[in-house]
Amino acid sequence: MQNYRKDFPTLNTLTVLSSCSQSAMSNKALEALKDYQESLVGSGMDWIEWMNVTNSAKRKFAELINCDVSEVAIMGSVSDCISSILHSLPLSCKDVVTTDMDFPCIGQSILAQQKKQDFSITYIPEKDEKISISYYNKYITENTKLTCIPHVSYYNGFKQDLKAIADIAHSKGSLLFVDAYQSAGSVTIDVQETGVDILVAGMQKYLLGIPGIAFMYVRKELAETLEPSTIGWFGQKNIFGFHHDLLEYGEGANRFNTGTPPVVNAYVANAALDYILSIGTDKIESYLNELSAFTLEEAQKRNLKIASPLTVADKGPTTAIYCEDGNKMEQLLRSEGIILSARKDVIRLAPHLYNTKEDIIKALDAIERFLPETLALKVMK
Ligand SMILES: Cc1ncc(COP(=O)(O)O)c(C=O)c1O
Known part of the structure; x- marks a missing residue:
């Protein structure tokens, strides 16, 4: 749903995947x-x-x-x-x-x-x-x-x-x-x-x-x-x-x-x-299911530990990845302009209609990269 991106000015500067907490704001x-x-x-x-x-x-x-x-x-x-x-x-x-x-x-x-x-x-x-x-x-x-x-x-x-x-x-x-x-x-x-x-x-x-x-x-x-x-x-x-x-x-x-x-x-x-x-929740749901399947597949390719159900039919759009120190991961991602929300030991990818597969890849690549840091923090505590 690429054409909706223009309605969300925040996306000009940030990768926002935090709809489980706060979505991007539309111009409207x-x-x-x-x-x-x-x-x-x-x-x-x-x-x-x-x-x-x-x-x-x-x-x-x-x-x-x-x-x-x-x-x-x-x-x-x-x-x-x-x-x-x-x-x-x-x-x-x-x-x-x-x-x-x-x-x-x-x-x-x-x-x-x-x-x-x-x-x-x-x-x-x-x-x-x-x-x-x-x-x-x-x-x-x-x-x-x-x-x-x-x-x-x-x-x-x-x-x-x-x-x-x-x-x-x-x-x-x-x-x-x-x-x-x-x-x-x-x-x-x-x-x-x-x-x-x-x-x-x-x-x-x-x-x-x-x-x-x-x-x-x-x-x-x-x-x-x-x-x-x-x-x-x-x-x-x-x-x-x-x-x-x-x-x-x-x-x-x-x-x-x-x-x-x-x-x-x-x-x-x-x-x-x-x-x-005006868009319709059926259309939004179907697109988010596509992103959900993509996220699960890409996370598994990277051997990330998934805390969500592995079947799209059993889940909403949010996919949670274990990272031990969720808050630390959230801060590290934010430092690169990638906005995700943590809860306890997971970081949650929560896309909406304005997100793309490229956004998911960008976030997963960064999570994979930062993971040793958040895991190490847990060991040191
Ligand atoms: C499923 C769910 N219920 C309730 C809440 C909290 O709602 P409120 O702050 O409006 O009481 C949240 C907030 O994250 C939530 O995710």
């Missing part, structure tokens, strides 16, 4: 930032326009995952989303299932909520860089109230079958919470087809936006049975009623909205989602 997203700035300067205050743009971003996220706009809440982060869901569920004497592959904020929020409600926690282990679907059958029980999974692992890119897991969870009476932060924008997601109950994603990674905004899908019939306790005036039925002595939850997932939305982040989200939708 950068212009949207400027639009907000100009509205502050030119209009002073323009709530009508600011809310129009914010609601437009929300509609586009709904389109991206195929749901109704009333099923989407605007939040500040994925951490906020999981905390809010846990607060709103009666968990006493129940079980919450999570996995060893979830991003830490999921497990941390579950532990914090356990201080308020008396429930047990089951951790589904990973084995050989994956979680076997049979584990969901084994670990989710009739007592499970909520099952939390990542769609794609932040650490090694392992991708899970949402429909199969939703079917298992529902057959045991559990709700399914999906953290799609590492998949949204790079993989086609259809919440209706897969049947997930709650799905969350921030904008900063494959959605080509910036931090400070996340969207949370909650199936409408479910949302209307939930009573969040972390709330705000934007989560009320009549936002501008200004009734301090009345609590009336908004329609569907809107009840999870809290205070004034992150308007500047929504400007960028609106432009970034527009860009993704």
Whole structure:
């Protein structure tokens, strides 16, 4: 997808392969930032326009995952989303299932909520860089109230079958919470087809936006049975009623909205989602699968130790390479203008539609070259 490169000015000077952390910014997203700035300067205050743009971003996220706009809440982060869901569920004497592959904020929020409600926690282990679907059958029980999974692992890119897991969870009476932060924008997601109950994603990674905004899908019939306790005036039925002595939850997932939305982040989200939708996630996913296969092949040729699944069908676009000291590797690559993101003992190649096979080769060659330095650091510690 060579023709998209011109839309990302950062690529003129850097090789950016860090979509698992922060993607390159498109001209459209950068212009949207400027639009907000100009509205502050030119209009002073323009709530009508600011809310129009914010609601437009929300509609586009709904389109991206195929749901109704009333099923989407605007939040500040994925951490906020999981905390809010846990607060709103009666968990006493129940079980919450999570996995060893979830991003830490999921497990941390579950532990914090356990201080308020008396429930047990089951951790589904990973084995050989994956979680076997049979584990969901084994670990989710009739007592499970909520099952939390990542769609794609932040650490090694392992991708899970949402429909199969939703079917298992529902057959045991559990709700399914999906953290799609590492998949949204790079993989086609259809919440209706897969049947997930709650799905969350921030904008900063494959959605080509910036931090400070996340969207949370909650199936409408479910949302209307939930009573969040972390709330705000934007989560009320009549936002501008200004009734301090009345609590009336908004329609569907809107009840999870809290205070004034992150308007500047929504400007960028609106432009970034527009860009993704105009290309189509099917097309993006298919190109990223091609890059994924290429990365696996080239990494194996160089005898690099791969921490990701070795089959494209089992993974999102991210490929993780063991290097012992990931942070050191990240710094060394940065010194050559190659931007990758580390997690613990791996360095992650996370391409997007603007990357090429040449970018992958450049990064892998540099990783191979720097590897003795990061391995030696570990030995010396
Ligand atoms: C899969 C996943 N979930 C959640 C987070 C954290 O999200 P937030 O900072 O919005 O809470 C990350 C950040 O890297 C992530 O990769």
